[in-house]
Amino acid sequence: MSNALILLIALLIDGIIGEPKWLWSRIPHPAVLMGRAVGWMDDKFNTGDKKKQSGILALIALCVVAGIIGILVSNLPDSGTFQTLFVAILLAQKSLAQHVTAVARAMRLSTGDGRMAVARIVGRDTRSMDDSAIARGAIESAAENLSDGVIAPAFWFLLLGLPGLLIYKITNTADSMIGYLAPRHREFGWAAARFDDLVNWIPARITAVLIALTHGAHTKWRAVLRDAPLHRSPNAGWPEAAMAVVLNVALSGPRSYAGEVREFPFVHNEGHHALTANDVDAAVAALWRTWIALVLICAIIALFI
Template identity: 55%
Template sequence: MNTAEMLLLALLLDALLGEPGWLWSRVPHPAVLMGKCVTWLDTRLNAGTAKRAKGMLAAGSLLGLGLTLGWLLSLFGPFVEVLIAAILLAQRSLVQHLHAVAEGLSQSLAKGRAAVAMIVSRDTETMTGPQVARSAIESGAENMSDGVVAPAFWFLLAGLPGLLAYKMINTGDSMIGYRNARYRDFGWATARLDDLVNLLPARLTAVLMATVGGCLRDWPAIGQDAARHRSPNAGWPEAAMARALGLSLAGPRSYDGEMHNFAWVNAAGTKSITGPAIRRCCDVLWQTWALGLGLLVAFTVIF
């Protein structure tokens, strides 16, 4: 069984079963174990002087650990590779989290805020309904790249070592890749490495989204919006999703009690976003997944 065939099975397995809650209530999820590795490095290296050099060592350690662990696990054969890949893909769970926000908003603003707080790091306590919906859609677009397309891309390119290396780097970025006093220097290398490994997958995600959303003709405008985004990669899927749904995304939001006036993505789009828009976003995510799956099938047949 080649890598493309294993990836095809892993994508289908993840889409059908998602995250088995009964299993992760008994044993730690791999993402939790990766987080513990990042915490261990943070605790032992992020102190004293030369923090940027120590951060480079931490980033290299995460990359090396992912590659080594992936290689060792791949020795157990295709079944193990497919199973681990399916666990580390997040299509079904991503859509389930978004549906939970839409369902929460349909009941009350408080429930919508509580649901979106599970998937975003920004302040949610004073969000309006449109802000809750916008946050969910932005998270869905960005995580389609980080949680589905990028892991699949690196698995296809470099097998299980590539997938685990990517997940280690991405987990590290989510924990220490911040531009605050604690992590500005120590997390710099991990954040830049994460930017690098997401460079192609983010743009591929945007192409797939724009295709299924019927807005590929707007690619120059999508690129312009992406360039205004605070992230060199997240802006691409967000810009594509915004135009696919006719919405404005990004814009002002609060982190740790401080308001940040980020630029709007697709500023001419609708800003009065409601719960049904989240469900339309989920439709686009599944259509994006299906298009990617179809391209993978074609790749497998041809090559």
């Protein structure tokens, strides 16, 4: 089976079935195992005076192990089946859509419910959020995780097969755990953060293009080019800017982390600032439009290559 055909089937499995709770309540999800591996590296080697060097070596070790596992699975008898299952498990389309939809449903109950729901998918302070801030957080999470959880894994699998996908996932997991600029991880997590920026550079921009094209917003691409660099992340700004343009909403902007307000600029500031649950629903619809485009692309590649 070609990588494109494997990815096509995996996308359909993930889009239809998602994350079966009955399975992952009994055995650890591969992403959980990756998190444990990163945590073990952090506990074991984030010490001493050469934390940056230790972090570089730790990331290299994690990537080598991930790559070897990918090579071994790829060479199993009937490897196409095993690879399809691996890829489907490591994609996150349906679960992402479900988590974002849950925020819209909670908002319709009360602001407090909305805060609790969005707290599950964002890292910022949520206790004082109004409805607009709740919706903005959910939409930003939808855009960024569409890139990190769907487009980027698909891209690296198409390009480098299962080893490429597993190396991407362990890097992304490491970045999410130790890549922040907290004092403990400022040195040790440097390599994870920088390598994650590198491996997401192309997928983030592909995500922005797909969001724009699937909504007929290619004529507004200048707005995406203008606003993506305003984002604090070199990559997240691209899918967020595209999502902001197609929904005509203002994203990013001021928010609080650990009690400290950060005055980030708005992305697509001319979009409306008073957001509602309907805007969150529109973002979920955009996720599925983009997913359909990815499925069609994989089908075309599988058919002709």
